[in-house]
Amino acid sequence: MLATSNEFRANARVGLANPTLQSALGKMKVGFPTKRAEAVAKLPEFDALRDQARDIKNHVLENIDWYLERFERRVNEAGGHVHWARTPEEAREIVLGICRRLGARTVTKGKSMIAEEIGLNAHLEKHAIEPVETDLGEYIIQLRNEAPSHIIAPAVHLTKDAIEADFRRAHSHLDARRDLTEPQSLVAEARGILRKRYFEADVGITGANFLVAETGSSVIVTNEGNGDLTQLLPKAHVVLASLEKIVPTLEDASTILRVLARSATGQEMSVYTTFSTGPKRPSDLDGPGEYHVVLLDNGRSALLGTEFQEILRCIRCGACMNHCPVYGAVGGHAYGWVYPGPMGAVLTPSLIGVENAKPLPNASTFCGKCESVCPMRIPLPKMMRHYRAREWERRLGTRVSRLALGAWAWAARRPALYRFAAARAMSALGWLGRRHGSFFNLPLASGWTTTREFPAPQGRTFQDLWRERRRAGGGR
Amino acid sequence: MSAARDAILGGIRRSLGRGALDEARVSSLEARLAGHPRGQLPARAQGLDRAGLLDLLERQAKAVACSVARVRSAADVPAELARYLKSQNLPSRVEMSPDPTLDAVPWSAAPMLEIARGRPSGEEGVGVTSACAAVAETATLMIASGERSPATMNFLPDTHVVVLPASRVVGPLEDAWDRLRAASAAPMAAATMPRTVNLVTGPSRTGDIEQKIEMGAHGPRRLHLIVVEDDALA
Numbered sequence: 001m002l003a004t005s006n007e008f009r010a011n012a013r014v015g016l017a018n019p020t021l022q023s024a025l026g027k028m029k030v031g032f033p034t035k036r037a038e039a040v041a042k043l044p045e046f047d048a049l050r051d052q053a054r055d056i057k058n059h060v061l062e063n064i065d066w067y068l069e070r071f072e073r074r075v076n077e078a079g080g081h082v083h084w085a086r087t088p089e090e091a092r093e094i095v096l097g098i099c100r101r102l103g104a105r106t107v108t109k110g111k112s113m114i115a116e117e118i119g120l121n122a123h124l125e126k127h128a129i130e131p132v133e134t135d136l137g138e139y140i141i142q143l144r145n146e147a148p149s150h151i152i153a154p155a156v157h158l159t160k161d162a163i164e165a166d167f168r169r170a171h172s173h174l175d176a177r178r179d180l181t182e183p184q185s186l187v188a189e190a191r192g193i194l195r196k197r198y199f200e201a202d203v204g205i206t207g208a209n210f211l212v213a214e215t216g217s218s219v220i221v222t223n224e225g226n227g228d229l230t231q232l233l234p235k236a237h238v239v240l241a242s243l244e245k246i247v248p249t250l251e252d253a254s255t256i257l258r259v260l261a262r263s264a265t266g267q268e269m270s271v272y273t274t275f276s277t278g279p280k281r282p283s284d285l286d287g288p289g290e291y292h293v294v295l296l297d298n299g300r301s302a303l304l305g306t307e308f309q310e311i312l313r314c315i316r317c318g319a320c321m322n323h324c325p326v327y328g329a330v331g332g333h334a335y336g337w338v339y340p341g342p343m344g345a346v347l348t349p350s351l352i353g354v355e356n357a358k359p360l361p362n363a364s365t366f367c368g369k370c371e372s373v374c375p376m377r378i379p380l381p382k383m384m385r386h387y388r389a390r391e392w393e394r395r396l397g398t399r400v401s402r403l404a405l406g407a408w409a410w411a412a413r414r415p416a417l418y419r420f421a422a423a424r425a426m427s428a429l430g431w432l433g434r435r436h437g438s439f440f441n442l443p444l445a446s447g448w449t450t451t452r453e454f455p456a457p458q459g460r461t462f463q464d465l466w467r468e469r470r471r472a473g474g475g476r
Numbered sequence: 477m478s479a480a481r482d483a484i485l486g487g488i489r490r491s492l493g494r495g496a497l498d499e500a501r502v503s504s505l506e507a508r509l510a511g512h513p514r515g516q517l518p519a520r521a522q523g524l525d526r527a528g529l530l531d532l533l534e535r536q537a538k539a540v541a542c543s544v545a546r547v548r549s550a551a552d553v554p555a556e557l558a559r560y561l562k563s564q565n566l567p568s569r570v571e572m573s574p575d576p577t578l579d580a581v582p583w584s585a586a587p588m589l590e591i592a593r594g595r596p597s598g599e600e601g602v603g604v605t606s607a608c609a610a611v612a613e614t615a616t617l618m619i620a621s622g623e624r625s626p627a628t629m630n631f632l633p634d635t636h637v638v639v640l641p642a643s644r645v646v647g648p649l650e651d652a653w654d655r656l657r658a659a660s661a662a663p664m665a666a667a668t669m670p671r672t673v674n675l676v677t678g679p680s681r682t683g684d685i686e687q688k689i690e691m692g693a694h695g696p697r698r699l700h701l702i703v704v705e706d707d708a709l710a
Binding site: 024048063067153184188213217225229255265267271283285286297305 | 481483489515517536624625632653671673674677688690695696
């Protein structure tokens with residue numbers, strides 16, 4: 001998938017001016033955080049489980065080569081195949097090769113972020129193989145030829161009316177006078193259409209939430225059941241997974257499952273959690289005849305041992321973006337690649353290079369909400385700060401920001417001058433803003449004041465107040 | 477082995493600043509896999525007797541829109557199934573897994589039921605299965621595929637009815653894994669893990685349209701659990 005992450009500012013402006021998106025985001029910002037908070041409140045062990053989930057993944061990352069080899073051995077023992085892919089190109093060719101060998105004309109797909117990462121649909125289409133997305137949200141955005149805007153709710157940027165219009169356009173063989181006003185009628189229509197496609201498909205492709213080294217199983221977590229029909233009915237089940245999806249045992253998967261659904265949708269458990277191991281056994285009544293796991297690296301192995309290793313603990317629950325004020329204002333498409341929100345602001349530069357995603361680590365107020373809700377306790381703001389430092393070192397920032405930061409750094413290294421200038425500036429701004437308590441426009445701050453008021457300082461500097469507090473014995 | 481495989485494993489080891497793991501480390505990892513230690517288990521799912529487990533299961537099931545009926549013995553199952561189908565205005569024709577647990581139910585006691593054993597046809601209808609365990613913690617049913625248990629029966633029918641002996645109700649998910657391990661002859665590994673293990677928690681749903689929950693996205697719209705309380709069916 002071609003990245004437009006460097007156009008974040010322009011993308012964000014489009015998002016801010018899109019009333020459909022703003023209405024959809026308004027609902028999302030309330031819905032997801034409320035449901036998560038309710039689920040967390042019902043499980044007193046939640047925070048202890050977050051610690052354990054973090055420790056499990058840290059343990060895996062320290063020993064990931066061994067666990068991957070163990071996983072591969074187990075898959076082979078069960079009659080399946082593991083394919084290693086360094087790059088998106090390699091992964092695409094592996095999948096295409098399997099499809100061609102089986103003479104595939106259509107493939108059904110469960111939701112997979114790795115499929116987005118490697119641009120699989122376009123590649124299959126180019127070779128006359130039709131990919132059919134079966135997750136309702138993915139199906140909707142496939143009809144619109146769009147990318148997902150959220151990692152667990154790909155069509156979160158759309159309203160029901162927009163989806164109804166897409167269905168009328170795409171399903172033109174159905175009665176034009178049919179009633180689609182209720183969401184249930186849209187769900188039923190998609191169900192009817194996709195039901196046929198499951199039986200027609202030659203290959204079923206899913207992602208993986210976990211790969212279990214103990215048993216050689218891949219695991220998907222869904223609510224619709226589409227991932228199951230996708231993998232059970234065709235001749236072959238192809239699993240797309242990145243290296244870090246490994247967990248050692250079924251128990252480790254169980255521990256992480258307890259924090260996954262609660263963080264994502266606020267459910268205690270998603271409806272369908274499915275462990276798939278190898279192809280169907282000779283005496284089984286159903287299941288795929290072949291089982292393939294494509295293990296994608298795409299830059300992940302290079303993150304090990306660096307200050308960005310911890311992003312590899314991410315389990316793709318979406319809690320960080322559900323709680324992010326920036327994501328909530330601009331939506332997922334502004335981030336310009338596969339992964340939006342705070343986890344995207346770290347993972348995108350990690351995978352496609354910070355020079356191709358310069359604005360993303362800066363698209364944060366560092367409010368810290370993402371880290372506070374992350375079930376895997378990933379220090380997202382800290383890693384965005386590392387990328388900002390890297391951008392400074394590699395002179396990747398805009399000229400204006402470099403000049404401004406340079407000027408600030410120059411002054412900050414001269415404490416007496418800094419104190420003097422800051423005190424004058426603050427008292428002047430405090431005096432100027434004393435009537436309204438805020439500014440409607442301010443020189444050099446139009447980026448702020450064109451969309452909102454700038455609160456006026458109270459007239460004194462932080463250092464001044466701090467000294468006073470220390471003197472009064474209140475400070476530490 | 478492929479060049480990509482060697483390059484990836486080599487890259488991982490370079491990044492971690494070491495070679496392949498030494499013997500001591502490997503044996504400690506092997507021991508961890510063999511011992512498969514449990515993490516913290518939620519208190520809600522522990523220390524419960526049979527009655528407590530059934531109550532928790534029923535409470536949790538209702539919270540995920542799964543209806544529950546308790547019956548005394550296998551002999552009561554056909555009448556309960558007929559009652560449920562009637563209450564939902566469903567036809568009395570059902571598709572049923574050839575599961576041995578279901579063989580022990582005297583279906584002829586409800587002659588109005590028309591039963592087809594085997595794989596599901598793919599039509600929207602009623603499917604009946606058993607389950608190898610039910611996790612009371614979250615009302616999660618564990619259903620493993622096999623020569624007498626088609627996994628598609630859990631997804632293709634519009635209504636899914638599960639007949640469950642009460643002895644298979646456990647507290648936390650980890651107890652269900654132990655039941656599955658105990659049922660396999662060899663230690664749990666790929667060769668003995670069933671091809672598909674479905675953990676089912678309520679009927680199919682989606683929130684993909686404005687985050688409003690709609691039931692019956694691709695799998696069953698309804699899930700009904702019939703718990704058989706005596707141990708004759710175990």
